[in-house]
Amino acid sequence: MAVNLSIPPESEVLAVAGVEIGVAEAGVRKANRRDLTVFRLAEGSTVAGVFTRNRFRAAPVQVCLEHLAAGAPIRALVVNTGNANAGTGAQGLADARAVCAALARLMGLQDGQVLPFSTGVIMEPLPVDRIAAGLPAALENLSPDNWVQAAHGIMTTDTLPKIHSARVATGGKTVTVTGVSKGAGMIRPNMATMLGYLATDAGIAQPLLAELAHELADVSFNRITVDGDTSTNDSFVLIATGQSGVAIDSRSHPDFPAVREALARAATDLAQKIVRDAEGATKFITIRVQEAGSTEEALKVAYAVAHSPLVKTAFYASDPNLGRILAAVGYAGIEDLDTAGIRLWLDDVLVAEGGGRNPAYREEDGQRVMKQAEILVRIALGRGQACDTVYTCDFSHDYVSINADYRS
Numbered sequence: 001m002a003v004n005l006s007i008p009p010e011s012e013v014l015a016v017a018g019v020e021i022g023v024a025e026a027g028v029r030k031a032n033r034r035d036l037t038v039f040r041l042a043e044g045s046t047v048a049g050v051f052t053r054n055r056f057r058a059a060p061v062q063v064c065l066e067h068l069a070a071g072a073p074i075r076a077l078v079v080n081t082g083n084a085n086a087g088t089g090a091q092g093l094a095d096a097r098a099v100c101a102a103l104a105r106l107m108g109l110q111d112g113q114v115l116p117f118s119t120g121v122i123m124e125p126l127p128v129d130r131i132a133a134g135l136p137a138a139l140e141n142l143s144p145d146n147w148v149q150a151a152h153g154i155m156t157t158d159t160l161p162k163i164h165s166a167r168v169a170t171g172g173k174t175v176t177v178t179g180v181s182k183g184a185g186m187i188r189p190n191m192a193t194m195l196g197y198l199a200t201d202a203g204i205a206q207p208l209l210a211e212l213a214h215e216l217a218d219v220s221f222n223r224i225t226v227d228g229d230t231s232t233n234d235s236f237v238l239i240a241t242g243q244s245g246v247a248i249d250s251r252s253h254p255d256f257p258a259v260r261e262a263l264a265r266a267a268t269d270l271a272q273k274i275v276r277d278a279e280g281a282t283k284f285i286t287i288r289v290q291e292a293g294s295t296e297e298a299l300k301v302a303y304a305v306a307h308s309p310l311v312k313t314a315f316y317a318s319d320p321n322l323g324r325i326l327a328a329v330g331y332a333g334i335e336d337l338d339t340a341g342i343r344l345w346l347d348d349v350l351v352a353e354g355g356g357r358n359p360a361y362r363e364e365d366g367q368r369v370m371k372q373a374e375i376l377v378r379i380a381l382g383r384g385q386a387c388d389t390v391y392t393c394d395f396s397h398d399y400v401s402i403n404a405d406y407r408s
Contacts, residue, residue: 018241203242
């Protein structure tokens with residue numbers, strides 16, 4: 001069950017001028033489910049992406065990187081669920097390219113103007129014939145108002161669609177930002193088994209858009225973790241169509257701060273929605289590390305706590321066995337860490353200081369916080385001024401069940 005995951009009503013999901021979306025049933029893995037999504041982008045759009053750092057990256061990720069590096073203007077994206085086309089060797093690459101070629105023929109594009117994406121089961125051959133056969137239906141379904149359908153069409157083990165949509169006024173014009181994401185398990189930064197597509201009708205020059213995609217990923221999708229696993233297919237795509245009349249060519253442009261902030265809010269919201277809908281999650285946990293000597297130190301500690309199965313199962317049980325958090329801080333890899341300077345809070349409850357339990361701490365106060373659906377863990381290292389935040393969840397019995405049954 002998703003933890004306080006809000007889904008905007010369809011009437012509040014805004015079309016982005018220059019983006020049309022079509023969704024179809026191709027029977028990639030299961031019949032009678034939307035599993036094929038096509039994005040058609042207006043001429044003049046710019047596109048940038050951030051992809052998994054897993055060395056065993058999937059064939060579609062490799063093809064996306066090739067096509068983006070080649071420099072041809074990207075005019076279409078094609079996404080299938082049910083099959084990851086990962087661990088499929090040379091045939092997987094040929095299959096990803098064949099999907100691009102099939103869509104390019106139908107749309108009158110070059111193959112290199114199409115970016116392919118796949119998510120699902122690893123080490124199974126991609127059913128190219130079924131995907132190619134489903135493309136005409138997806139193109140017939142193209143509409144600027146199909147963002148909600150796209151959010152459903154890219155889901156795998158997600159229980160709810162993940163959508164963000166907003167407008168921002170800048171320079172006397174209105175800019176729209178709308179995006180969707182998917183992901184529920186095998187989630188760890190660098191990036192995660194997630195797909196994210198975020199579009200704006202602002203115009204953003206290609207070099208700046210590429211920088212911005214990485215910046216947005218670092219404050220959003222690279223700040224979440226469910227289970228510490230880095231997938232083979234992670235992809236975050238940023239699209240700027242330029243249809244609003246706002247044209248940003250540099251960071252000094254007066255409209256850049258407002259548009260960047262709107263995109264950062266959207267990316268962070270889409271990333272947090274992934275954690276809220278994590279496989280088997282019952283709690284959404286924010287881990288904030290402050291007074292670190294550097295951002296790297298803060299993240300080392302935050303991820304050590306967030307990845308600990310012992311910490312995560314304690315949260316599921318609402319058991320304030322908080323020595324597990326201190327243990328994770330201690331093995332985070334800061335060699336000269338002075339444990340006497342560490343303070344630990346659960347929300348407003350000071351749990352530990354001076355190297356041990358706060359004398360005023362009461363077990364019932366810790367348990368009160370642990371029973372909440374949303375919990376803030378705050379850790380002060382007493383080493384400096386750096387601070388960073390990671391978002392995670394608990395581990396429940398359902399996480400094991402979902403992943404044990406995933407291929408059945």
